[in-house]
Amino acid sequence: MTIDPFWVQVNEPTLRQGDYLPGCLVPVPLFDPTTFGTKDNETQEVEVEVNELDLIVLTQSCDLDNKKVNQVVVxxxxxISEFEETNPKFATKGKWNEVLTGRIEGLHLLASPTNPENNKEALVVDFREIYSLPYEYVLKHATELGFRWRLKSPYLEHFSQAFARLFMRVGLPSSIPRF
Incomplete structure (x- = not known):
């Protein structure tokens, strides 16, 4: 079975929604939630850990093009193999099919940029792990990568829609009984 490529390779000093940015530095504050912000600790210093993560851009391309944002949402x-190392329950049979069909909120699968026919090389997007990074930093990082992968249409729109679905869910206190 031949799979249409999800990705196109680009080498330009621009950012777009769906840009795959390996090796981004992401600051993560470390603090004790039981003591942070209490009156006794109003001047408490917070340690920051810097992680190197592979990220994908979520901010709309039109906002990036028109410089309407100071921060880029990623x-x-x-x-899949890396995700399973920290989330072993996903190594069980059938779990990735649940993600593929949208039954596990917050996760989205994208075909491999280099080997789309091999689903074991697919990429897992985790919409539950979101960061906001300065536009100038993300642009500089993307430009320094040189060639990088960018989602192409209609996979970009499907990706964007999956992200939107996570946030547009509405839980009702009750509903009409099932038929």
Whole structure:
């Protein structure tokens, strides 16, 4: 079975939604939630850990093009094998099919940029791990990567829609009884 490529390779000093940015530095504050912000600790210093993560851009391309944002919204993207290392329950049979069909909120699968026919090389986008990074930093990082992968249409729109679905869910206190 031949799979249409999800990705196109680009080498330009621009950012777009769906840009795959490996090796981004992401600051993560470390603090004790039981003591942070209490009156006794109003001047508490917070340690920051810097992680190197593979990210994908979520911010709309039109906002990036028109420089309407100072921060770029990104989330993590990993190989299935890397994701399973920290989330072993996903190594069980059938779990990735649940993700593929949208039954597990917050996760989205994208075909491998280099080997789309091999689903074991697919990429997992985790919409539950979102970061906001300065526009200038993300642009500089993307430009320094040189050639990088960018989602192409209609896979970009499907990716964007999956992200939107996570946030547009509405839980009702009750509903009409099932038929």
């Amino acid at each position: 989330c993590t993207i990993n190989l």
